[in-house]
Structures are given as structure tokens and as C-alpha cells.
Amino acid sequence: MTELPRKVAVIGAGEIGCGWAALCASAGWPVTVFDASARSLEHAGTEVPRRARALVALERATQGIVERGLLEFQQGRSLLQTVKDADWVIEAVPEDLLTKQKLFDAIDQVAGPETLVSSSSSGLVPSDIFARCRRQERCLVTHPLNPPELIPLVEVVPSSHTGATWVTRAHDYLQALGRVPIVIRKAVPGYVAGRVAAAMWRECVDLVLTGVIDVDGLDRAVSLGPALGWAAAGPHLTYHLAAGEGGVTLFLQRLLASFEAWWTGLATWNRLEPEQQRALTQAIERAYKGKLGALGEARDRRLAVLLRALEAARTA
Numbered sequence: 001m002t003e004l005p006r007k008v009a010v011i012g013a014g015e016i017g018c019g020w021a022a023l024c025a026s027a028g029w030p031v032t033v034f035d036a037s038a039r040s041l042e043h044a045g046t047e048v049p050r051r052a053r054a055l056v057a058l059e060r061a062t063q064g065i066v067e068r069g070l071l072e073f074q075q076g077r078s079l080l081q082t083v084k085d086a087d088w089v090i091e092a093v094p095e096d097l098l099t100k101q102k103l104f105d106a107i108d109q110v111a112g113p114e115t116l117v118s119s120s121s122s123g124l125v126p127s128d129i130f131a132r133c134r135r136q137e138r139c140l141v142t143h144p145l146n147p148p149e150l151i152p153l154v155e156v157v158p159s160s161h162t163g164a165t166w167v168t169r170a171h172d173y174l175q176a177l178g179r180v181p182i183v184i185r186k187a188v189p190g191y192v193a194g195r196v197a198a199a200m201w202r203e204c205v206d207l208v209l210t211g212v213i214d215v216d217g218l219d220r221a222v223s224l225g226p227a228l229g230w231a232a233a234g235p236h237l238t239y240h241l242a243a244g245e246g247g248v249t250l251f252l253q254r255l256l257a258s259f260e261a262w263w264t265g266l267a268t269w270n271r272l273e274p275e276q277q278r279a280l281t282q283a284i285e286r287a288y289k290g291k292l293g294a295l296g297e298a299r300d301r302r303l304a305v306l307l308r309a310l311e312a313a314r315t316a
């Protein structure tokens with residue numbers, strides 16, 4: 001059994017870094033964050049405790065454990081001081097290959113030989129991200145979904161250089177944090193979650209921009225329709241259950257021709273022109289007028305309730 005990390009280092013204290021830090025602190029783990037920007041680092045000093053404590057209110061963490069973790073939450077003074085005695089280094093800097101490569105070069109030089117090194121990249125290929133590291137066997141991607149302290153899925157993406165024991169260790173750490181790690185076999189750009197999201201979102205944007213539906217209607221149609229079904233059963237099981245005893249064989253007989261007709265008409269563009277970006281932004285801002293903080297809190301409350309219900313159904 002993998003020993004729990006004595007210290008986690010999170011590099012990059014933005015949206016995702018603060019989420020990872022809050023998650024680790026909420027499990028009672030000592031975590032230190034470092035950011036190249038003094039302002040971001042200062043913000044993390046209040047944001048991480050706020051997000052960790054919010055998990056208590058959402059019944060996703062226990063107060064005593066969160067407070068114990070927060071006692072050992074620190075803001076690092078330098079990359080070296082943050083990384084040098086960490087058992088796990090989590091990178092969460094912007095999605096820019098060169099920035100990540102330079103950072104991992106530096107991390108590789110100061111991290112101890114037994115340190116697990118992971119990137120939060122949304123879709124860059126790990127062999128590119130870690131190209132400058134000498135010790136690529138301990139490097140892999142652990143891609144969370146936003147917000148990382150609430151959504152359990154984490155895609156674990158090894159490169160061809162990653163050692164199996166390091167994949168196991170990442171898997172064990174993530175499970176100990178209450179995550180659901182899924183190991184991706186082939187490191188394709190965007191991995192699995194990003195590719196599915198990108199395909200879905202292009203069609204959603206297209207339906208709004210071509211006037212088929214407005215933003216509010218589209219969001220409700222997806223979250224109360226396919227997304228609700230997919231939360232209970234993924235897309236393949238959903239269709240396997242959609243033709244009674246005939247299963248997916250009968251489903252294909254009945255509906256494949258329709259799907260094929262729709263597939264030929266789906267959006268295939270791969271650029272959003274500036275005027276389309278403006279139209280989309282205006283439509284979304286018109287639909288959601290409230291303050292982003294309040295909208296996010298309401299979303300997190302719904303997420304926590306859904307997670308509790310799904311967990312209860314799994315154990316029932």
C-alpha cells in the first residue's frame with residue numbers, strides 16, 4: 001500500500017492550483033503552494049482556506065480534518081523551498097507548452113528522486129510536457145475537472161516513459177483524496193474528457209449562434225437531458241438500455257440511420273471568429289446576469305447534492 005504524501009507542493013495558484021490545494025488540505029494533508037506572481041500567491045492565502053472550508057458546508061469534508069490540514073497549509077517562498085521535500089509535486093500553471101517545459105526542467109532538478117511529479121494540463125501530450133526532464137519515469141498528467149475539489153474524475157495520462165509504479169502511486173494518492181482516477185491508455189491531445197467536451201461544446205455553440213435555441217434553453221436541455229442521464233449511466237450504457245431487451249443491437253437497428261443523418265449535418269468548424277466570440281459572450285452574459293461568485297456557489301451546491309445522491313445510490 002502506498003504511503004500517504006508527507007507534503008504536497010502545488011505550483012501555480014490559480015483556479016486549478018487553489019482547487020488542488022483545497023482538496024489536499026481538506027484531506028488533512030500538508031500542502032504548500034507557490035506562484036510566480038506575488039499577487040496570486042497572496043490570493044491563495046485566503047482562497048485555499050475558503051474553498052477547503054466550503055467543502056465542509058457542502059458536506060464533502062469533515063471540519064476537524066480540514067482545520068488540521070489548513071494548519072499545515074503554507075505559501076512557499078521559492079520553487080526550490082516548495083518542491084525540495086515534497087512527495088508529490090502538482091503543476092497548475094497556464095496551458096502553454098513552453099512554460100510547462102521550462103517549469104518541469106526546474107522542478108526535475110530540485111525534486112527528490114522519490115518525488116511524484118504531475119501536470120494538470122487539460123490536453124497537452126505528456127511526452128511533450130516532460131520532454132526536458134531527465135527523470136521522465138516519475139512524470140505523468142493528472143487532469144482534474146473544474147472545480148477539482150468537487151468533481152471526482154481525474155484523468156491519469158502516462159507517457160511512454162512513465163513507470164508503472166509511478167502510475168500506481170498517482171492512482172493511490174488520488175483515491176486517498178476521494179477522487180476517481182481513470183488511466184488513459186493512449187495520450188491523445190485533449191485526452192478523453194476534453195475531446196468529448198470539445199465535440200459537445202462546438203455543437204452547443206453552433207445551435208446558439210445559428211438561432212436554434214438561446215443560451216438558457218440550451219444549458220437546460222443539456223444539463224437536464226443527456227448530462228443528467230450520463231451522470232447515472234455513460235453514453236454507451238444509456239443507449240444499451242434504450243431499446244428494451246434488444247439492447248444496443250436493436251438500438252442501432254432502430255436509430256443508427258437517424259444518427260448518421262444528424263452526423264452529416266453537425267457543426268465541423270474549428271475556429272470561432274472574433275465576431276462569433278463576441279456574439280457568444282454577449283448571449284452568455286445576457287443569460288447569466290448574476291455575480292459570478294454567487295453563480296459558482298449555486299453550481300457547487302448542486303454538484304455536492306448530485307454527488308451525494310450518486311454515492312448513496314452506489315452503496316444502496
Ligand SMILES: NC(=O)c1ccc[n+]([C@@H]2O[C@H](COP(=O)([O-])OP(=O)(O)OC[C@H]3O[C@@H](n4cnc5c(N)ncnc54)[C@H](O)[C@@H]3O)[C@@H](O)[C@H]2O)c1
Pocket residue numbers: 011012013014015016017034035036037040091092093094095096099103120121122123143144145146
Ligand atoms: N480552469 C479549468 O477549468 C481547468 C480545468 C482542468 C485543467 N486545467 C489546466 O490547469 C492548468 C492551470 O489552469 P488555471 O485555470 O488554474 O490557470 P490560471 O491562469 O487560473 O492560473 C495559473 C497560475 O500559474 C501562475 N504561473 C504562471 N507561470 C508560472 C510559473 N512559471 N511558476 C509558477 N507559477 C506560475 C500564474 O501566476 C497563475 O496564478 C492549465 O494547464 C489548465 O489547462 C484548467
